[in-house]
Amino acid sequence: MQWPDWLRWSESDKDKKKPVAWSDSLNATDWSHYSSPRTILPTAILTFSTLALIRIYRRHLRRVPEAQYITPSYFHKRSLYGYVSRVGDGDNFRLFHTPGGRLTGWGWLPSRKIQDWSLKEFKDKTVHVRIAGVDAPETAHFGNKEQPFGKEALEWLRTLLHKRYVRAYIYRLDQYQRVVASVSYWKWGFWKTDVGLEMIRNGMATVYEAKFGSEFGNKEDKYRRAMEKAQRKQIGMWKHTKPGLIGKLMGQKNEKIESPREYKTRISLLDKAESGQKQ
Numbered sequence: 001m002q003w004p005d006w007l008r009w010s011e012s013d014k015d016k017k018k019p020v021a022w023s024d025s026l027n028a029t030d031w032s033h034y035s036s037p038r039t040i041l042p043t044a045i046l047t048f049s050t051l052a053l054i055r056i057y058r059r060h061l062r063r064v065p066e067a068q069y070i071t072p073s074y075f076h077k078r079s080l081y082g083y084v085s086r087v088g089d090g091d092n093f094r095l096f097h098t099p100g101g102r103l104t105g106w107g108w109l110p111s112r113k114i115q116d117w118s119l120k121e122f123k124d125k126t127v128h129v130r131i132a133g134v135d136a137p138e139t140a141h142f143g144n145k146e147q148p149f150g151k152e153a154l155e156w157l158r159t160l161l162h163k164r165y166v167r168a169y170i171y172r173l174d175q176y177q178r179v180v181a182s183v184s185y186w187k188w189g190f191w192k193t194d195v196g197l198e199m200i201r202n203g204m205a206t207v208y209e210a211k212f213g214s215e216f217g218n219k220e221d222k223y224r225r226a227m228e229k230a231q232r233k234q235i236g237m238w239k240h241t242k243p244g245l246i247g248k249l250m251g252q253k254n255e256k257i258e259s260p261r262e263y264k265t266r267i268s269l270l271d272k273a274e275s276g277q278k279q
Contacts, residue, residue: 061104064097067127067177070170079169080179083107083114084161085126090136090153091205092178093161094126095168102165129168130178132215133223134196134205135260137237147263149237153204161185161195171215180215194219200226203236209261 064070064080081101086094096114098106105112136153140146161183168181183195199205200223207223208214216223231238237257258266 061099063099064127065125067173067179070127070173070179074170075172076170079167079181080127081165081167082127084164084166085114085122087154087158087162089139090150090157091134091199092128092130093157095129095166095179096122096126098165127168128176128178129183130174130176130180131196131199132171132180132182132217133208133219134199135208135210136199136205137260138263144267147258147260149204153199153237156202156204157195157199160198166195169217171217182217182219197223197226201230201235203230203234203238206237206259206261209259 059078080095080097081099082095082097083106084093085096088094098104098112098114100106102108107114136157137147137150138144139150139154164185166183166185168179168183171180171182174180184192185195187193196205197219200207207220207227208216230236
């Protein structure tokens with residue numbers, strides 16, 4: 001019996017109905033799945049989200065353990081928020097970097113508690129910060145005598161900053177691998193306080209006077225006005241610069257205060273003279 005023409009398979013139909021080998025179906029790739037918007041869109045969202053999270057972590061949440069990890073990309077652009085673990089001199093301290101602060105668990109989560117600042121090995125996990133734009137009287141170190149008012153300046157800064165959270169706006173690294181930075185903290189929770197300015201206002205430091213390496217941001221004029229005011233009021237290290245009424249009647253003259261810069265220059269010249277004599 002012959003089938004009607006309209007029921008017959010064409011040659012192309014016969015090719016479509018031809019059975020496909022199992023190995024051929026296994027190796028075949030259906031590219032339509034990869035070009036579908038339902039595949040492309042979630043993949044793109046996941047990729048961009050992952051890259052964004054990595055960037056946020058590297059820029060804002062990755063802890064900086066020491067100053068040597070700070071690159072020039074930080075200078076004049078970024079800051080470090082952290083806990084002051086130790087105040088070693090009148091114008092520098094050790095900062096334990098706590099990225100994200102208390103919002104990310106620092107200080108209260110078991111895995112993010114601040115370590116014991118009295119431990120010797122803790123020093124290697126902190127950033128050494130030099131407060132920019134100021135110069136405090138020197139304490140006794142390296143065999144040199146303490147400069148007048150050096151101990152008072154150290155105790156004042158220690159009382160102000162020790163165990164406090166501060167923010168350091170980074171300018172550069174100095175020759176001692178310290179971060180030179182403007183430092184601030186929130187007073188009473190809403191008042192932003194510049195530590196360098198407070199030091200000068202209270203007569204605990206002078207404006208930094210070195211010819212090279214000084215950093216002020218845009219605060220130099222403000223710092224100089226504050227120092228002039230402290231000198232007039234005889235606050236802190238300036239309180240003995242002018243004699244009292246009785247002293248004036250007895251002919252006493254204004255006492256010359258040796259600034260930290262003058263002190264360092266004098267000590268440097270003495271060291272060079274001693275080394276020259278030994279040679």
